[in-house]
Amino acid sequence: ETGVTQSPTHLIKTRGQQVTLRCSSQSGHNTVSWYQQALGQGPQFIFQYYREEENGRGNFPPRFSGLQFPNYSSELNVNALELDDSALYLCASSLLGTPGGEQYFGPGTRLTVT
Amino acid sequence: AQSVTQLGSHVSVSEGALVLLRCNYSSSVPPYLFWYVQYPNQGLQLLLKYTSAATLVKGINGFEAEFKKSETSFHLTKPSAHMSDAAEYFCAVSASNTGNQFYFGTGTSLTVIP
Numbered sequence: 001e002t003g004v005t006q007s008p009t010h011l012i013k014t015r016g017q018q019v020t021l022r023c024s025s026q027s028g029h030n031t032v033s034w035y036q037q038a039l040g041q042g043p044q045f046i047f048q049y050y051r052e053e054e055n056g057r058g059n060f061p062p063r064f065s066g067l068q069f070p071n072y073s074s075e076l077n078v079n080a081l082e083l084d085d086s087a088l089y090l091c092a093s094s095l096l097g098t099p100g101g102e103q104y105f106g107p108g109t110r111l112t113v114t
Numbered sequence: 115a116q117s118v119t120q121l122g123s124h125v126s127v128s129e130g131a132l133v134l135l136r137c138n139y140s141s142s143v144p145p146y147l148f149w150y151v152q153y154p155n156q157g158l159q160l161l162l163k164y165t166s167a168a169t170l171v172k173g174i175n176g177f178e179a180e181f182k183k184s185e186t187s188f189h190l191t192k193p194s195a196h197m198s199d200a201a202e203y204f205c206a207v208s209a210s211n212t213g214n215q216f217y218f219g220t221g222t223s224l225t226v227i228p
Binding site for chain 1: 156159204
């Protein structure tokens, strides 16, 4: 069984640029959720994708967008990067419809915006 | 709406002592509750979860938690701390009627003193 993988591991961008982060979900899972974890904070829910459609969104502006592909992998795109976007971005996969189903997290992508 | 409050951002215990990490939740519907652990520069690993079955939940690495509806609490305990328990611990809640969207607390950093 393959776990959740994310790429790249680290990324440095300049304010105003755009970034794409990638996530491969765990085998058998159909849902991907993205979280932002600022330094010293808990993960904050960005959005969730199920069957290639957004299935819930947290309090993040529209410049945060995503995609889910037929193989359930996913991308997180952030446009017009701001300094406050510097954080660890975590991807989690799960099986929607499983009562109390846990989310399985990847190792994260560390984004630094300068 | 769901939310989690973790009391105590930093907890220090001696090796072999009891570990108690506090979590209180707020949920308008019966909640699902989770404890995750995060080691430095890694993603989140599930310790245990409560899904409305037994109120005392046993997890990995000797951890357990008790769901107390009257106190809206889900505190994490371990009878005897080990050096390898030093990490960041996060409590999370999801709602039974909104799929798998998780809401995390701000975390508790556990230090184990030899």
